[in-house]
Amino acid sequence: MPSFRYYHPIEVRYGDLDPQGHVNNARYLTYMEQARISYIQQLGLWQGDSFLDVGVILADAQVTFKESIQYGQPLRVGVRVSRLGVKSLTMEYQIEDAGDGRALATGATVLVAYDYRRGRSLPLPDDWRRILTEYEMLS
Amino acid sequence: MPSFRYYHPIEVRYGDLDPQGHVNNARYLTYMEQARISYIQQLGLWQGDSFLDVGVILADAQVTFKESIQYGQPLRVGVRVSRLGVKSLTMEYQIEDAGDGRALATGATVLVAYDYRRGRSLPLPDDWRRILTEYEMLS
Amino acid sequence: MPSFRYYHPIEVRYGDLDPQGHVNNARYLTYMEQARISYIQQLGLWQGDSFLDVGVILADAQVTFKESIQYGQPLRVGVRVSRLGVKSLTMEYQIEDAGDGRALATGATVLVAYDYRRGRSLPLPDDWRRILTEYEMLS
Amino acid sequence: MPSFRYYHPIEVRYGDLDPQGHVNNARYLTYMEQARISYIQQLGLWQGDSFLDVGVILADAQVTFKESIQYGQPLRVGVRVSRLGVKSLTMEYQIEDAGDGRALATGATVLVAYDYRRGRSLPLPDDWRRILTEYEMLS
Numbered sequence: 346m347p348s349f350r351y352y353h354p355i356e357v358r359y360g361d362l363d364p365q366g367h368v369n370n371a372r373y374l375t376y377m378e379q380a381r382i383s384y385i386q387q388l389g390l391w392q393g394d395s396f397l398d399v400g401v402i403l404a405d406a407q408v409t410f411k412e413s414i415q416y417g418q419p420l421r422v423g424v425r426v427s428r429l430g431v432k433s434l435t436m437e438y439q440i441e442d443a444g445d446g447r448a449l450a451t452g453a454t455v456l457v458a459y460d461y462r463r464g465r466s467l468p469l470p471d472d473w474r475r476i477l478t479e480y481e482m483l484s
Numbered sequence: 485m486p487s488f489r490y491y492h493p494i495e496v497r498y499g500d501l502d503p504q505g506h507v508n509n510a511r512y513l514t515y516m517e518q519a520r521i522s523y524i525q526q527l528g529l530w531q532g533d534s535f536l537d538v539g540v541i542l543a544d545a546q547v548t549f550k551e552s553i554q555y556g557q558p559l560r561v562g563v564r565v566s567r568l569g570v571k572s573l574t575m576e577y578q579i580e581d582a583g584d585g586r587a588l589a590t591g592a593t594v595l596v597a598y599d600y601r602r603g604r605s606l607p608l609p610d611d612w613r614r615i616l617t618e619y620e621m622l623s
Numbered sequence: 624m625p626s627f628r629y630y631h632p633i634e635v636r637y638g639d640l641d642p643q644g645h646v647n648n649a650r651y652l653t654y655m656e657q658a659r660i661s662y663i664q665q666l667g668l669w670q671g672d673s674f675l676d677v678g679v680i681l682a683d684a685q686v687t688f689k690e691s692i693q694y695g696q697p698l699r700v701g702v703r704v705s706r707l708g709v710k711s712l713t714m715e716y717q718i719e720d721a722g723d724g725r726a727l728a729t730g731a732t733v734l735v736a737y738d739y740r741r742g743r744s745l746p747l748p749d750d751w752r753r754i755l756t757e758y759e760m761l762s
Numbered sequence: 763m764p765s766f767r768y769y770h771p772i773e774v775r776y777g778d779l780d781p782q783g784h785v786n787n788a789r790y791l792t793y794m795e796q797a798r799i800s801y802i803q804q805l806g807l808w809q810g811d812s813f814l815d816v817g818v819i820l821a822d823a824q825v826t827f828k829e830s831i832q833y834g835q836p837l838r839v840g841v842r843v844s845r846l847g848v849k850s851l852t853m854e855y856q857i858e859d860a861g862d863g864r865a866l867a868t869g870a871t872v873l874v875a876y877d878y879r880r881g882r883s884l885p886l887p888d889d890w891r892r893i894l895t896e897y898e899m900l901s
Contacts, residue, residue, distance in 0.1 A: 356773065359799050360792040363637065364644045364694075365600060366812075370542045371513035371638060375777040378510065382776050386834075393834060403509045407546040416642075417803075417810060461504060495634065498660050498780065499653040499788060503833075505673075505781045514638040521637050525695075532695060534644075555781075556664075556671060643878060648820050649795065652788035681787045685824040739782060 349423030350480065351387065353380035354443060357416055367413035374406055377438045377452050380422035384436075388476055400470065402459035404433065408452040419443035426477045432466055433457045434477070488562030489619065490526065492519035493582060496555055506552035513545055516577045516591050519561035523575075527615055539609065541598035543572065547591040558582035565616045571605055572596045573616070627701030628758065629665065631658035632721060635694055645691035652684055655716045655730050658700035662714075666754055678748065680737035682711065686730040697721035704755045710744055711735045712755070766840030767897065768804065770797035771860060774833055784830035791823055794855045794869050797839035801853075805893055817887065819876035821850065825869040836860035843894045849883055850874045851894070 355376050363369040385391045391398065414420065421443040428435035433455055440450040458467040477483065494515050502508040524530045530537065553559065560582040567574035572594055579589040597606040616622065633654050641647040663669045669676065692698065699721040706713035711733055718728040736745040755761065772793050780786040802808045808815065831837065838860040845852035850872055857867040875884040894900065 356796075358792060358796050359641065360647060360649060360795060362642045364640045364642060366642045369638060370517065370545060371510045373545075374510035374513055375775060378508075378777060379773075379775050402552075403549050405546070405548050406509060406512075407544070409544050410542050413541075495657075497653060497657050499656060499786060501781045502776065503779045503781060503783045508777060510777060514636060517638060518634075518636050647795075648823060649788045649791035651823075652791055656786075656788065680830075681827050683824070683826050684787060684790075685822070687822050688820050691819075 349425050349439065351380075351384050351425065352421040352423050352441075353383040355379060355420040355422055355440075357414060357418055357420060359416060362416060365413075367415060370408070370410065373408045373410070373440065373450055373452065376420070376422050376440055377406075377408075377424070377454065380424040380438060381436060381454070384424045388480055390473055390476060398461075400458060400460070400467075400473075401434075401456040402461075402466075403454055404457045405455040406452065407454070408450055410450050412447075412449045414440070414449055420449070426481050426483070427453075429469065429474055429477060429483055432468055434469060434473075488564050488578065490519075490523050490564065491560040491562050491580075492522040494518060494559040494561055494579075496553060496557055496559060498555060501555060504552075506554060509547070509549065512547045512549070512579065512589055512591065515559070515561050515579055516545075516547075516563070516593065519563040519577060520575060520593070523563045527619055529612055529615060537600075539597060539599070539606075539612075540573075540595040541600075541605075542593055543596045544594040545591065546593070547589055549589050551586075551588045553579070553588055559588070565620050565622070566592075568608065568613055568616060568622060571607055573608060573612075627703050627717065629658075629662050629703065630699040630701050630719075631661040633657060633698040633700055633718075635692060635696055635698060637694060640694060643691075645693060648686070648688065651686045651688070651718065651728055651730065654698070654700050654718055655684075655686075655702070655732065658702040658716060659714060659732070662702045666758055668751055668754060676739075678736060678738070678745075678751075679712075679734040680739075680744075681732055682735045683733040684730065685732070686728055688728050690725075690727045692718070692727055698727070704759050704761070705731075707747065707752055707755060707761055710746055712747060712751075766842050766856065768797075768801050768842065769838040769840050769858075770800040772796060772837040772839055772857075774831060774835055774837060776833060779833060782830075784832055787825070787827065790825045790827070790857065790867055790869065793837070793839050793857055794823075794825075794841070794871065797841040797855060798853060798871070801841045805897055807890055807893060815878075817875060817877070817884075817890075818851075818873040819878075819883075820871055821874045822872040823869065824871070825867055827867050829864075829866045831857070831866055837866070843898050843900070844870075846886065846891055846894060846900055849885055851886060851890075 361372045423439040427437045438452040458469045500511045562578040566576045577591040597608045639650045701717040705715045716730040736747045778789045840856040844854045855869040875886045
């Protein structure tokens with residue numbers, strides 16, 4: 346897997362753990378979501394005003410669990426856009442131990458450009474396409 | 485997609501919603517997990533004592549989001565085992581509107597037989613294999 | 624404590640549990656919230672359209688934990704309005720084992736009438752006052 | 763309110779928000795819990811091994827909501843022990859904007875010394891009493 350230009354740190358919360366003593370599986374999507382929104386904001390694709398203006402909706406999510414995550418383990422989530430389609434894009438994630446960089450989980454989501462106020466999908470906005478192509482060196 | 489023999493009802497909680505007013509994506513894994521544990525318990529594969537005795541660990545999870553889920557929408561989650569391997573099995577899910585049965589999301593998880601106390605994977609127990617083969621009419 | 628006219632059932636989710644194997648303390652507020660919204664909707668105080676029209680905001684919450692809550696334990700949450708002020712009201716809660724009715728936790732919240740769109744507090748609406756006084760036989 | 767010697771930073775997650783666009787009320791207990799465990803660990807009262815060895819159980823929790831918390835708002839949670847009893851102690855919290863230090867919420871919890879393995883309350887351990895008395899300058 347190629348490397349990531351963007352990482353977001355995550356603090357494991359006690360409230361993320363389940364009775365098996367490790368981070369519950371559903372939280373992996375929460376960690377990926379947090380990294381995704383941070384990435385979108387960092388690249389200037391969303392200005393942080395109304396969440397109804399974010400402009401993308403999840404169509405698919407996938408997680409591969411490699412190693413369980415413990416309380417107190419420092420994490421960072423690598424996130425990148427790996428594919429730009431006409432109406433959708435694919436984001437890839439890697440949840441890593443921030444200490445030694447080893448991958449604890451990988452994942453991917455497909456996002457569809459979406460007008461929340463009108464409730465319908467859209468072509469991916471031109472500025473998203475331009476900024477992401479440049480940032481991720483996509484062709 | 486073939487039908488399900490087992491369904492688990494879910495009440496959408498206000499606490500499941502996010503600022504876009506619908507159920508947050510990570511909760512879909514929570515809904516699937518709730519249905520999965522109910523199924524495992526119902527089939528007598530786990531007696532409900534220690535969660536360290538459940539005997540399976542998630543290796544992979546996938547969700548396809550078809551339609552957003554609203555507060556007050558009655559849900560049921562279909563769950564079944566679709567594949568039994570030597571050390572793993574695949575479970576499939578469908579989150580449905582309990583009123584009209586339409587699919588709001590589908591998903592799948594791969595589970596690996598696991599000894600939590602020793603921290604290692606195992607062959608799938610014989611009783612799991614026997615009970616699941618019969619219940620799901622797997623060959 | 625006087626009895627409740629309104630109860631809302633809750634299913635404990637695996638995702639509500641923490642490493643100590645019982646329901647995490649923060650979920651008690653989630654259970655109380657779920658019962659509160661159900662009560663508000665049931666009494667016709669909110670029509671279930673935009674959550675920006677709910678018209679109350681939390682000012683204070685309190686929980687007394689009497690007994691830990693286990694996975695699989697059937698629950699119901701009693702909820703009632705115990706006090707109507709000029710701009711606020713107090714709701715009381717009891718989380719009970721739905722089997723034998725014993726109290727597992729009690730709680731209270733103070734809610735302030737609030738206009739979310741304008742961002743300011745309001746006198747409690749007349750219809751809330753009238754409906755709640757009658758339903759709870761408040762004087 | 764006197765000041766705090768110990769603060770724990772919190773990142774607001776998108777997953778903490780509810781349809782009203784701010785942090786959901788139940789998360790305030792999660793933030794306080796995260797600060798509490800960090801404090802307990804920092805003072806050497808718990809070595810981070812099994813969560814069954816933490817030795818305290820929640821008896822009561824209270825939150826006063828002063829101002830809503832937004833996505834992107836940097837937070838820190840002040841935590842301190844304000845009272846040591848024979849079998850219990852009181853912890854106080856303040857959730858603050860880490861930028862300007864203004865209080866967004868205050869709270870308190872009562873914790874009872876508890877033996878999780880035997881399921882019964884205990885006198886507060888001597889080392890807890892000694893360490894906390896010194897750290898918080900309690901008399």
